[in-house]
Amino acid sequence: MARRYVVGVGADGLGAELKNLIRDRLRDHPRVAEVVDFGVGDPSDSCEYPRVGIQVAEAVASGAIDRAVLVCGTGIGMAISANKVRGVRATVAYDPYSVERSVLSNNCQVLCLGARVVGPELAWYVVRQWLTYEFDPSSPSAHKIQLICDYEQGHLTNSGGDS
Numbered sequence: 001m002a003r004r005y006v007v008g009v010g011a012d013g014l015g016a017e018l019k020n021l022i023r024d025r026l027r028d029h030p031r032v033a034e035v036v037d038f039g040v041g042d043p044s045d046s047c048e049y050p051r052v053g054i055q056v057a058e059a060v061a062s063g064a065i066d067r068a069v070l071v072c073g074t075g076i077g078m079a080i081s082a083n084k085v086r087g088v089r090a091t092v093a094y095d096p097y098s099v100e101r102s103v104l105s106n107n108c109q110v111l112c113l114g115a116r117v118v119g120p121e122l123a124w125y126v127v128r129q130w131l132t133y134e135f136d137p138s139s140p141s142a143h144k145i146q147l148i149c150d151y152e153q154g155h156l157t158n159s160g161g162d163s
């Protein structure tokens with residue numbers, strides 16, 4: 001039996017309409033146990049993207065939600081904001097390979113989309129594909145994620161590479 005996720009959704013005004021569409025469709029998705037909507041719901045809402053992105057990422061970090069979809073104009077501001085929260089890995093991705101690797105290589109819990117970049121059906125396709133993947137903690141990628149976690153905790157001492 002495939003795991004079912006508690007999925008958070010959030011947006012600024014530019015992303016509100018696409019976020020609402022994704023939210024409504026996620027509610028009927030078999031891999032989704034619950035959808036938590038962090039707003040904003042109205043395209044005229046002037047709430048800045050970092051306020052929503054950080055709030056949603058903190059919910060991921062605390063374990064209140066498993067994964068999240070964040071939408072702004074490009075997805076970029078949401079990804080930057082969410083990645084500031086310790087333990088959270090967020091990415092913008094649209095092509096199938098990047099969507100797959102964002103989970104299987106990078107264990108990203110947050111997918112960010114740009115409402116001014118993709119249409120609603122491609123966005124929904126990407127979200128559905130993203131839900132099919134689950135990170136394997138025993139994979140060879142796991143220790144690389146651990147290095148990021150170590151850095152976040154102040155424990156990464158080597159600079160790596162050729163130095």
Ligand SMILES: O=C[C@H](O)[C@H](O)COP(=O)(O)O
Pocket residue numbers: 012014015049072073074075076077078
């Ligand atoms: O990344 C930021 C988003 O695209 C946001 O929706 C718009 O930000 P701006 O108003 O600063 O361009």
